[in-house]
Amino acid sequence: MSGEHDHELGFWRKYVFSIDHKVIGIQYTITALLFLLFGFTLMMVMRFQLAYPGTEIPFLAKIFGEGNMPGGLMLPEFYNQLGAMHGTIMVFLGVVPLAVGGFGNYVMPLQIGAPDMAFPRLNMASYWVYFLGGVIMLGSFFLPSGAAQSGWTSYPPLSNINPGQTAWLFGMVFLITSSLLGSVNFIVTIIQLRAEGLTFFRLPFFVWAQLVTAFLLLLAFPPLEAAGVLQLMDRLAGTSFFMPSGLVVSNQVLDIAGEGNPLLWQHLFWFLAHPEVYVLILPAMGIVAEILANNTRKPLWGYRSLVYATIFLGFMSFIVWAHHMFMTGMGTTMSAFFQTTTMIISVPSVIILTAMVISLWGASIRYTVPMLFAIAFLPMFAIGGLTGLPLGLTASDIHLHDTYYVIGHFHFVVAPGTLMALFGGIYYWFPKVTGRLMNNMLGKLHFWGTLIFMNVVFMPMFLQGMHSVSRRLYDQTVYEHGKDVQDLTIASSWGAWCLGIAQIPFIINFFASIFAGKKVGSNPWDATTLEWAAPSPPPHGNFETEPVVYRGPYEYSPPEDPTGFSPQNKAPA
Template identity: 65%
Template sequence: MTNAEYSRQSFWRQYIFSVDHKVIGLQYGLTALSFLLLGFMLMVLMRWQLAFPGEVIPWLTFVVIFILLGLAIVFLAGKKRPYLALNSLIFFGIAALIWYFTTGEERLPGGIMLPEFYNQLGTMHGTIMVFLGVVPLAVGAFGNYILPLQIGAPDMAFPRMNMVSYWVYFIGGVLMIISFFLPGGAAQSGWTSYSPLADINTGQTMWLVAMLFVIISSLLGAINFIVTTVQLRVEGMTWFRLPFFVWTQLITAFLLLLAFPSLQIGAIMQLLDRVAGSSFFIPAGIIQGGKVLEYSGGGNPLLWQHLFWFLAHPEVYVLILPAIGIITEVVTNNTRKPLWGYPAMVYSLFFIGFMSFLVYAHHMFITGMGTAVTTWFQTTTLIISIPSIIFLAVIVFTLWGGSIRFTTPMLFALAWVPMFGIGGLTGLPLGLAPPDIHLHDTYYVIGHFHYIVAPGSIIAFFAGIYYWFPKICGKKLNDNLGKVHFWGTIIGMNLTFAPMLVQGMAGVSRRLYDGGLGYDHAQPVLFLNEWMTWGAWIIGIFQIFFILNIVLTLRKKSRSEENPWDATTLEWATTSPPIAHGNFITEPFVYHGPYEYNVSVNGQNVPYLPQHKKMDIED
């Protein structure tokens, strides 16, 4: 199909049910960012309750802010850009959802949060952020858009399956939101949904159905990514000429492919426990509200934890590996130096992927595992921290002696290094059983994994968005607004997550409705709740700069250069944005590794040598 034929396709085929990996990548990106915003809003509601327990939540302020944001987008988009104006629906939708929460007697009556609703918000915050926000953004959006371009492929290996996996994910997300409107509300057993609580709690059925959709979507996507990477590399793109981002996507896809089935089975079993009365996870004689429930018993609640964490531990590498890939691309590009230890990075990646299947039960140290099993899991857990440290070390060594350009994506990438370091190092005590017994289920755990996922993954995604925006839209995001966004986000995030570590070490439990108000040992650190809430507000307010930056940039008429960052990888070998179908006007041929910056050719220094330019490098 030629380009002209492509553009004659109907609107639906081009923009909605498109099989073009770039359109699907953008669909994933927009949906995932919307879910991140929604998940963030749920958290801000919770944080207000934690800082000011039992007080009225300023829900009207939230609604007004979101309506104003929506109107600003409509106004800025103007009549000429109806598709851009349509995005305001996301903001109006979130405003409507918050308003809906305050109606009725079981959620936020008069703006005062009920404990059951707090549990729903916590569960949905976790689920939405992990399964509907970060993973689809990391894999679905960045992977879909960038990976085929970086290997010189015309599209994904199975374009129609690619479309199906987006729409299955979309249905899963919609079902997840619908669950708020069902009688009994959304799931409220935590994002880990531990049995037997989750077997008898309200709202869980819809959560499980939605999760099955999300899982199927991930499996289809994973097959597609692996086949694309292995089969569709252009000529000359040998394994060790792959950009590191492609490697991370490949290993991530394997993790999704082989780890998700265990949660699939777990979800089916929990669903059967709920709707068919089986007792896979229910022990005999379980009592709810003083009544013995009618279950045959004989199930094992710990089996759920095994099935869940067998997925969910590799899942945390799904969250962070693509982020490391993005950081590698941005750091090499902005230090103008080759990656310091490319093979070490690749082998570490293989090792981390392999080991991630063997460490999962470190989430279960306090379930009464035997000492031998515990020893196995804490040993493997400490071993798996080694490749993560190699990643960090390689990035720091790459920075060493480089002439660093402090562009906006590079600021995010530089901030990522210490943030990911904090996230990783705070994990070590949790990987050892003795300190974990003290720290388990406290805010320390929350602080640890938020340092990994928020200033770790999400900061990296911001770096990726600023870095690849000129590729996707042909226009560069505004640098000043970007820097404001960067500083606000990084300060807000640290203000939010660092106090969690302190509270956790003081022994404040997670999932407390009142933020620890009722506990004596929590009193000295109770004031931190307010800090964290203001931190969350700072994060939120500075995202407005990001949203406005995107809208204002899309309004601009002037286009940026084809390769504004002087980058070497193949996605810059085509037009920006790449041509609609087929990506490359002429199929490129690859002559070099991915990071040939400041190499010498014929005795002369070449500042950057694109992978598809034929030149002989001297050692």
């Protein structure tokens, strides 16, 4: 039945300009994975300069051009471009599109028993707008001005006077628009299109995570868009929103009106970028919850408190932004407020993590590859979260602010944290998408390599930061304290390169399994949520018959069911 319908669509409508949420989800996933690889490559190049400053690698001059790396020696402006673009690409083009655009698009409608997203054309538009934003960001490397080089945070006045920023701003406008379209679509779909019987408290936790994430994107991104418009005006129309009076660059007074405020940008930027942290982490928690419940073979502990904690987290994330700005000359009242909210927001994170760990109690844990990634997420995220504490308190932040400690902290949240969960999600839902399993052996190799080397990369950063090495330094050995811990930098760099090698099994596994993976039925993991009730891969329209839901999402090992699990749509006896 659906086959006939598909035949009517040509190649372009079916695979390129498709309005099917599954195809769009796959497009997002592939594009985001490529961007992740690209962003990671930029970092591996940077790590060479960091580990062996001033060493020439002649063949890199051929790749990046003599203008950027004369004779293979990286110039500081190119280093700054790589740094700014690594951050931008990883956050806005890699992790968020993978977690929300990829997993959200593919899995969420299936989990709620919907035939598609509420607005399929809008869904296609949001992918292509994202794609264009990515093209602009990548293309900016080839412009005469080069890519943005003022950090992913783009603090003015530096970003107002630095080359390359205009393309970055245009790229961001596209990415923001894409996120806004996507988030409207997600919220409407979750609220309107749930299958019969699927009440809010029967939703899989992943869907909850996507719902809160979508609200964060919807409400937090517009202020950054506003900030982007103001910065574009500063750069193109000669305004001075972010430029105070009397600026002197290279001993020349700038011809501007002045009276602007550089901190205005920081407020608008962090009003987005703090919720953005939760946009990065919530879908990952959702994925981990799914995999944990499935592989512990028991219901999640404290499902309701997980949901309440997530909503509370989403709400609180709007009022902690200025803890990124403690060093901007903040007085005691404002810092007291933001320190307090920051400490409060750590509580729901603790609740979520605790609930997930207690879910292990009384389980029968299957150590499948997705489960390994999900388990590793827990301690890695714990490290990331705990090291946020000294940064959230002003007094300890004095020493640690803008050092490698910060880099270590948020990378532990996003890389060994979120990325581990996303890898787990790929292994977990791969059989749904392709009808085939990924190879177990290669998966385990990928897991151990990734886990070990991620720690080798990011652990030394805490010590470097403690030891007062600033972030974003082209060459830390100009400082005495930088020289002291240069061996840590070298270790971290080797870790990064080995981490790159550790991804090779994954790449092989991913592509080979599409064609040669072991064929499995529609529910290889004996899972309960609705996506496993659809065929693998699901046809256009997803379900053969409209699913009806009778119970909560994680009815594993119920005493009354001899099969060991009761899918949500299984009619009660």
